[in-house]
Amino acid sequence: MRGQASRPRSLPTRSTSMCLVHATSPPLTGEISSAPPDPNYKRMVIACFIQAVYLLELDRQDKKTEMNGLAPKWWKPFKYKRTQTLVDDRDGSIYGAVLEWDRSAALSELILMKPAGAPRAVLALRGTLLKNPTIMRDLEDDLRFLAWESLKGSVRFHGALEALKLMVDRFGSSNVSIAGHSLGAGFALQVGKALAKQGVFVECHVFNPPSVSVAMSLRSAGEKAAFLWKKIKDILPSKGEVSIDKKEKASANGEMFSNEIKKWMPHLYVNNSDYICCYYIDAAGTAVATDVSSDKAKMINNSSGEAVAKLFVMTKGPRKFLEAHGLEQWWSDDIELQQALHQSKLINRQLRSLYIAAHGKS
Numbered sequence: 001m002r003g004q005a006s007r008p009r010s011l012p013t014r015s016t017s018m019c020l021v022h023a024t025s026p027p028l029t030g031e032i033s034s035a036p037p038d039p040n041y042k043r044m045v046i047a048c049f050i051q052a053v054y055l056l057e058l059d060r061q062d063k064k065t066e067m068n069g070l071a072p073k074w075w076k077p078f079k080y081k082r083t084q085t086l087v088d089d090r091d092g093s094i095y096g097a098v099l100e101w102d103r104s105a106a107l108s109e110l111i112l113m114k115p116a117g118a119p120r121a122v123l124a125l126r127g128t129l130l131k132n133p134t135i136m137r138d139l140e141d142d143l144r145f146l147a148w149e150s151l152k153g154s155v156r157f158h159g160a161l162e163a164l165k166l167m168v169d170r171f172g173s174s175n176v177s178i179a180g181h182s183l184g185a186g187f188a189l190q191v192g193k194a195l196a197k198q199g200v201f202v203e204c205h206v207f208n209p210p211s212v213s214v215a216m217s218l219r220s221a222g223e224k225a226a227f228l229w230k231k232i233k234d235i236l237p238s239k240g241e242v243s244i245d246k247k248e249k250a251s252a253n254g255e256m257f258s259n260e261i262k263k264w265m266p267h268l269y270v271n272n273s274d275y276i277c278c279y280y281i282d283a284a285g286t287a288v289a290t291d292v293s294s295d296k297a298k299m300i301n302n303s304s305g306e307a308v309a310k311l312f313v314m315t316k317g318p319r320k321f322l323e324a325h326g327l328e329q330w331w332s333d334d335i336e337l338q339q340a341l342h343q344s345k346l347i348n349r350q351l352r353s354l355y356i357a358a359h360g361k362s
Helices: 039-061 103-108 136-147 155-171 182-196 212-219 223-234 246-254 260-265 346-362
Strands: 080-088 094-103 122-123 177-183 203-207 268-271 300-302 307-314
Touching: 039 080, 039 094, 039 203, 080 122, 080 155, 094 182, 122 155, 122 182, 136 182, 136 300, 155 177, 155 182, 177 182, 182 203, 182 346, 212 246, 223 300, 307 346
Parallel strands: 122 177, 177 203, 203 268, 268 307
Antiparallel strands: 080 094, 094 122, 300 307
16 A cells, blocks of 8 residues: 655645545555555555545435546545445445455556555545534434443444454455544444454554543533533433443453453544544643654553554644544645653543453453
């Protein structure tokens, strides 16, 4: 998944949501190479795949096909093809897609081998679209996460999990990736964790993932806000349907987890100015990153000092919230990523059930 990418050009845009820049074509051009993988280029391509899912839903709403739609322009240049579309049966909206390496398309341009390090297939999940007809279901899942810090009760969680399992069965866990942006990042992180708990590790890339600290902040609000929050929670499914199941916790505590379970390390991409995701950066949740320039990830460690995630922090990118939470920044080839602090209680909170048993045995 590597190429000689040109510098991103200015793109015509049409705002359709807080998460999406509606561009007509991907900003990356150039030949695909079979050389060793470039992590930055891989990050840019995966961001383009997620953009394709946003556009799939917009193409559907505009009654466009693969022949005249915008979405295919965001996977075809990289020699991938869409093999499955994830649809929410409640409103017919598209929230995800499986993109596979297109060997025929590659051979037609004399590309004999898949680029080194490129996944055989990618499950990409979009975030919230502030546009009918999908806005209600998107916001329902947003509120679900705020209320319970879990997306397990959503039909989209189960649809994504089943799709990822089929990909693993077909290609093997080392050949597939899951990725998402915003709400889609929340799904990707929790679906990836669900498989990791079974000892199946797939590469996971999440952009601007929602922070559990948002929920904690709302819960600590004043009396009026608390009353409103209670009303919102009353219309959502009960906590037992969506939170971490007590039986699951008991099973985790009574089960001997191998050290292999800790080898699943999702990649988190956050912007320091995005209050939805910035709380992953700091141990205390104050969203302050160290000022050390680096293009590498900083390992986030659990309390035993073992790395459990890779955190990429953009602190010199967009500053206004809409741009800071947007996807477009992540396919740029000239961004500066910085290191975050060593510890993060929030990522530990998200992934705690992966290593709770190991701690209990120590």
